[in-house]
Amino acid sequence: MDDVLRTCHAAGWRGHCELTRATGTDWAQGDSGTVTAKVDLAVPTVDASRTDRTVTLSAMDPGASDTASGVSAIAYRLDDGDWITYTDPVVVDAEAHVLTYRAADVAGNVSADKTIEVEKAPTGPAPAPVATKAPKVSGTAQVGKTLTAAPGTWTVPGVAFTYQWVRDGAPIARATARTYRATVADAGHRLAVKVTATKTGHTSGVAQSARTAKVVRAASKTRLSVSKRTLHSGQKLRVTVKVSSSAGVPTGKVRFTYRGKVVRTLTLKSGAVTTTFRPTRTGKHTLKVSYLTSSGYRSSSDSTKLPVR
Structure with a gap:
């Protein structure tokens, strides 16, 4: 049987094998040859x-x-x-x-x-999302102005948000949108928004914004109009007053002053009121009407000079 000599040399993860074959018992007289093969010694x-x-x-x-x-x-x-x-x-x-x-x-x-x-999956709901950046309210805290809520940043991605506006901490009925228009009832109070973050499989998370400054009253505008610009002593004068505001229709009372004296106070109806006077003293006199401050609107006034002959 042939004698076989194998010598393998490895170099890192590669190498080669030399195969030498000798015939007979005399190594010096035998025929020999060498074959080189690639060797992969590296483990995946x-x-x-x-x-x-x-x-x-x-x-x-x-x-x-x-x-x-x-x-x-x-x-x-x-x-x-x-x-x-x-x-x-x-x-x-x-x-x-x-x-x-x-x-x-x-x-x-x-x-x-x-x-x-x-690990074993939790059997109950996953932990609630937590706000790492609190919700924020932007806009002007004034009757008639719109405030907007930013939901903040939360620990759980892909959450859905719902909103509840609060007045001095108490929920405001039907105020559940991302925006809120301040009403007369908010004047003098502080507003905030409470945000609830929800995601299937998680307990809901809740966070609230900082409170706004106290909501200020809205500006009003009073306009006085008279049926005659000049009249005779004792003649009837029809006076109409309209009070308006960009925030809504003001309610409350208006006060009439003639020749520096209060002559009557009337209640607005749908933002207006009409009354009559019969001035008797001749001369040019001032008729002034003042809208009195109400819970949601600031006061305003108007006046006119009445020539009486």
């Missing part, structure tokens, strides 16, 4: 990544230099189950599991077993 590396309850495996072969080498397969097993060839990400159920995995290359090198643990 395999890694696992996890997103929620899905495990993804990947592998590479540092000894692969051509198409004759490389990773041939990745295998895994769940707990003490059978080994399974990996083809797609592994989705595990809600129980706790240990997933063991390894990889092999074309040359037959097999990596050491590695594991990744997936």
Whole structure:
């Protein structure tokens, strides 16, 4: 039988083998030859990544230099189950599991077993989102002006928001939009917005903005008109007063002053009132009407000079 001598020299993960064949018993007289073959001594590396309850495996072969080498397969097993060839990400159920995995290359090198643990899924709702940046209210705190809420920043991505505006801490009925127009009832009070963050599977999170400054009354405008610009002593004069505001229709009372004296006080109806006078003293006299401050509007006035003959 032929005697065979094999000598393998490894250099890092690559190397070569020299195969020498001698015929007969006399080495010096035998025929010999040398064949060089590529050697892959590197073990493939395999890694696992996890997103929620899905495990993804990947592998590479540092000894692969051509198409004759490389990773041939990745295998895994769940707990003490059978080994399974990996083809797609592994989705595990809600129980706790240990997933063991390894990889092999074309040359037959097999990596050491590695594991990744997936804990048992929580049985109740996930923790509530928490605001890392509080909600904020922008706009002017004035009757008739619109305020806008920014929901803030939360720890859980993809949450949905609902809004509840509050006056001095108490919820305002039907004020559940992102914007809110301050009303007469808000004058003199502080407003804020309470934001609720919700997401399926999570307990709801709640955060409230800082309070605004006290809501100020809206500006009003009073306009006085008379039926005659000049009249005779004792002649009837019809006087109409209209009070308006960009914030709404003012309510409350107006006070009439003639020749420096208060002559009557009347209540507005739909922002207006009409009355009559019969001036008797001749000369040019001032008729003034003043809208008295109400809960939601600032006072205003108007006047006219009445020539009486």
